[in-house]
Amino acid sequence: MAKVTPRIQAGFMELLPAQQILFNKMMKTISETFEEFGYAPLDTPLVENAEILFAQIGDDTKKEIYRFSKGDDDLGLRFDLTVPLARYVAMYGNSLTFPFRRYQIGKAYRGERPQKGRFREFYQADIDIVGSGSLSLVNDAEIPAVINRVFEKLQLGDFVIRMSNRKILSGLMEEYGVGEKKDEVLRVVDKLEKVGWETAKQMLIDLEIKVGEAEKILEFVKTSGSNAKILEILNKMEIKSELFKMGVSELAEVVEKTIKFGVNEKNLQIDLAIARGLSYYTGTVYETKLLDERVKGSVCGGGRYDDLAESFSNQSFPGVGVSIGLTRLFSQLLDVGVIKATRATPAKVLVIPMEANMSFALEVAGELRELGVPTELYTEDDKFKKKLMYANKIGVPYVAIIGEDEVAKKKVSLKNMTTGKQELLEVKMVAEKI
């Protein structure tokens, strides 16, 4: 029979069991932390009507959508978790209770040209707090508090949540009389770190911003110092724009509240260069970076938006949220060795029967599971050496050997696979030991 070559598409992450166990552990830590703050889980279809997906995106993203038809339906795979949330809130608004805190960890799709570090199928882990009509600024402080706790628990080393408020730069543009160009300017600022000062300056000049003002903008977003220092500088600036003043006042309040939420000051840094490319954001914006220099780029980003579902509803749903790019983060961590896959089994012990009649071995395995120990049974009639080799390969920490002697004594020979130490124990003792 002719064989089909087994393969997957480039840009689709697929893991071996030991890596998958690590990835799932990371997802579990994240979802548990989200739930710790009262965010409800959400799960929406991977497939949306194309009209929904296309409602509020640019042409570049449109091209990347996996689009298809089935019968008369024009469909596509979702490219993020925000559009489905907007559609969901507009659709079920009357059955939801606001403020609505939801998290969603799921796959999204962008058919980009595959390249190192870019994925076509990728997990995002999103939280959002959505209000109906209004939503207080406390929520802008809760989001970084959740992210802070997530990255503390993930134990990936030091990290910093960089924060700004888009009203500040937008207000500055108003002050310079180029308020209508604020979205373009914010996009340039967003790229500053990547393209460098000179290129960013030229990009601003190309937007017909005067040279002097372009330099002022770039100097402004590079303002550095402690959070208190930057706020002091902002407060002292003689800017008349109400938008600017509101931005500064919001930023000050959000920083203060974030610290009150228990976030260590060293993990939170005002950074006026944080702009987020999307015109979607209207206030607070965040980006989080790991300080480990091997991990490139922002690992999560988000912010405040005035109206989540404007394409789908006449009701106003302001919100604030953040998204962790899980697949990209995990793939980098694995590549550079920050995390290491070790065990290819969730079992803590492998029961190895040495006799064809497995009665006692089955009993032991059942008892261990009852006692809460994840237990795998070696089922094949192989030589002892092969059985131990299997245990070594899957990285199980203990094996419980059950031969004639053990059956007679109703005990188990427990071998610690790290130390090699072996002892004869009763089943209850095995559970305690592990």
Add this chain to the structure above:
Amino acid sequence: MAKVTPRIQAGFMELLPAQQILFNKMMKTISETFEEFGYAPLDTPLVENAEILFAQIGDDTKKEIYRFSKGDDDLGLRFDLTVPLARYVAMYGNSLTFPFRRYQIGKAYRGERPQKGRFREFYQADIDIVGSGSLSLVNDAEIPAVINRVFEKLQLGDFVIRMSNRKILSGLMEEYGVGEKKDEVLRVVDKLEKVGWETAKQMLIDLEIKVGEAEKILEFVKTSGSNAKILEILNKMEIKSELFKMGVSELAEVVEKTIKFGVNEKNLQIDLAIARGLSYYTGTVYETKLLDERVKGSVCGGGRYDDLAESFSNQSFPGVGVSIGLTRLFSQLLDVGVIKATRATPAKVLVIPMEANMSFALEVAGELRELGVPTELYTEDDKFKKKLMYANKIGVPYVAIIGEDEVAKKKVSLKNMTTGKQELLEVKMVAEKI
């Protein structure tokens, strides 16, 4: 601005938060049980090359596939989790350790005509044990042991795992000299419960089975009694077919071992009418039914197969596995009221600050989370009544009210939302109480 009507495709299950929490709880129970037996998690792309999907399916299923192209690639959404497993095992065989125990809980897609109880996007929860070259019969007994534990833990009432071995009926066909028709006969037997005796008999006659033999086949598969009784009847039958004898002997061994795995005899019933439609299965076959009559049909099914990856590899990978149709099961349980959605939040307590300065409330929320209590904070500046109404609507079991008094005393007024009882407590006591 013209609005796009928010909507999803028919046949796609989408849940409100309280239902989603229930669904996730069910998924968690299932995945934890799979891990308790040492099955490693697997996650494969939703999108596969069409050639992979088409490698071993019939024309009916082909038509149901969501198929699309991106650039030069001919792609489709997976329609089950078995084809991806076959592709995975063929692709990474050299990096895996056999027997390979994996579970996968994920979505699959079939673009059927939508109708009540049929889903186009649905979760399956699969376990399989895959061997390289060979796989012992003990594994056929482990699978129902896992399923038994899953349904015990799900607490959906009594259930029965019905078991047979396809070699038995196939052997009987050999005996009747119509061995080449065994797959068609097995498909008729598989439909017996649904179509009834007379129709099934006619279907067999249409296959050019003699009337007398058609009746014998149907009488045979209706053999009832205890497992011991049925095995006794099978052993006493004077059938020369070696295949038949092997089937009976395998069935006897699998039943015996399944009981030794700790499965209660009342949950395990030999049923010779269990045939499974797919020609894919070659030995043991299972189906599980809930005894609650409101839940229709089989909730999970599976069996033994000789060669998992025959379309993708020259290596032989025999295996045994089972699949739970999670979306269909959940949707039925919810519809008939076996399970009920109550809480729309994972939080156990809602902290309600009564003052604009939330300092103490934020402190309390943080402390409760540190103590392991999922805690939501009410962030909006609303009237007390509205805050309590919110608590009622999301179904949170406790609220912690923090007003002037509480701030002064550094305590919390904890209200039990079920009993209405309220007491002034220290934060540590709140954590203990909840």
